[in-house]
Amino acid sequence: MSLHARKIDGVPGETARVARAAFPKGSLAMRIRDELGELFSDADFAGLYPTRGKPTWPPSGPALVSVMQFAEGLSDRQAADAVRGRLDWKYSLGLELVDPGFDHSVLTEFRDRLIAGDAGIQLLDRVLEAAAEHGLLKAGGRARTDSAIVLAAARQINGLVRLGETLRAALNSVATREPEWLADWVPPEWFDRYAIRFEDTRLPKGKAEQTELIEQIGADGLSLLAALHGPDAPPSLRLLPRVPTLRQIWIQQYFIDDGQVRRRDLKDRPPGAQRLVTPYDTDARGSVERGIFWDGHKVHLTETCGPDGPNLATHVATTDSTVQDVRLAAPIHDHLAKRDLLPARHLVDAGCATAREVVTARRDHKVDLVGPTLASTSRQAKDGGGFSQADFGIDWDNRQVTCPNGTTTSHWREDRSQYGAAVVRARFPTAACRPRKVREQRTRSNNKSDMGRRITLRPQAEYEAIQQARAQEDTQEWKEQYAHRAGIEGTISQGVRAFGLRRCRYHGLAKDRLQHRLAATAMNFRRLNAWWTETPRARTRTSHLAALQPSERGHNSPERC
Secondary structure, eight states: OEEOOOOOOSOOHHHHHHHHHHOTTOOHHHHHHHHHOSOOOGGGGGGGSOSSSSEEOOTHHHHHHHHHHHHHTOOHHHHHHHHHHOHHHHHHHTOOTTOOOOOTHHHHHHHHHHHHTTOTHHHHHHHHHHHHHTTSOOSSSEEEEEEEEEEOSSOOOOHHHHHHHHHHHHHHHHHHHOHHHHHHHSOTHHHHHHSSOGGGSOOOOSHHHHHHHHHHHHHHHHHHHHHHTSTTSOGGGGGSTHHHHHHHHHHHHEEEETTEEEEOOGGGSOOTTTOOOOTTOTTOEEEEETTEEEEEEEEEEEEEOOTTSOOOEEEEEEEETTOOGGGGHHHHHHHHHHTTOOOSEEEOOTTTSOHHHHHHHHHHHOOEEEOOOOOOOSHHHHHSSSOOGGGSEEETTTTEEEOTTSOBOSEEEEEEOTTSOEEEEEEOOTGGGOSHHHHHHHOSOOOTTSOOOEEEEOOHHHHHHHHHHHHHTTSHHHHHHHGGGGGHHHHHHHHHHHHOTTBOSSSSHHHHHHHHHHHHHHHHHHHHHHHHTTOOOOBOOOOHHHHTSOOOTTOSOOBOO
């Protein structure tokens, strides 16, 4: 279908009159139209549609409806019914009272086009642009970022069930495409083994019986793959999505030892970022964080947190569950820089404000990345009886390191760490490290023939940045500034409770990414509406017992800011 844009000149008079009478105090949908005007235009999505073909409903309407349905928690059918029957939605869309709207399938088609063109971020960016035009958002100030776990739409299954379900999914896919071929080939005992969900069968309890069943499933899977790639199998079966998934999971989980199918040991399987955890969503990955295991993704939310405007989500990223939060700092800054929304101070979680990220943020974007730095992991720093890295004097100009005992290094060279990061390696003279007490303070080695004690440093900019950050963390001013980051927990809670961020609606990372972008845009609608109606921000929940605690500095229950 092709795009045929239409021109909308404000809200039709009769629609405005009836909507005002029905909603004298207004509604969320009406305030969006009144305060921000016509948010989306057909030209914004012209690249998603062909220039020739059957006309389709102008995309500016489905764009606004897609956000509104997330703001109100509606299904596609309910949203389409709201376009037909609700006055405030007709007002927001600029429709005549008699406009019949569109079929609910238009929303599905529109989302598919957004996914194909990776254009979901345009919805969030347009709302932020309109907010900035009306003085509700500006660069500078504070921003904060945190991530939340996202459960895959597919059910979580363990190792044995995962293997059985992978083979069962492939068999069902083949049975759908070529039932006659499969009926002639499949062994009779497979119907008892794979006809129903694997977790609904009587699985063996003993370790030996489980191992036997796992190897049997592996052998059956190899038999099916061999048959599908044989000369008698229809070629189209090899292209079914479940078949390559079966092959990939079997490569990750099994190997052949003297003609016998064996399961790989855990250490021989791929890392979490590559290992498939379910045949029903090949983008989902398994991960663990703070003792919580889950299969799915991660969503990373960034929002403003200034005192003179609404807290708006300015960036949302969906990644697989194994991606560390620290890897998102640079992409977030790059994205906000293109839209002139960079904060002056960016509050992040512990471990995200690494030396490299702090220096990069200052150098490339003049952003102060603030977060608790990781403590030194050296044995001397932990024990307290030796010299930590901070105890050494660094003369960067003369390329020397001075020990607290007064000894200076004899060698200095620039190098790379095992992870490819730039480092400086310096070494003290062997003779200076021979006294037992000195050696115990500098190194854990007891071999007197060893070379002098080595010290590895970050580059000067990163070293100074991390030392400065650790010194500032002990100040009251830093603690008060960083306390503003706690409000992001309320944002995550709102996203989970009001917009369904915890569970994916769809299968596949691309669809989940669009879901989270729509949810973040809908969250901004809610927060803009609260700002316009002067709705106070929620206060941190306090138990009845905690409310009796005498008020002290830092123990009050401030508003979520």
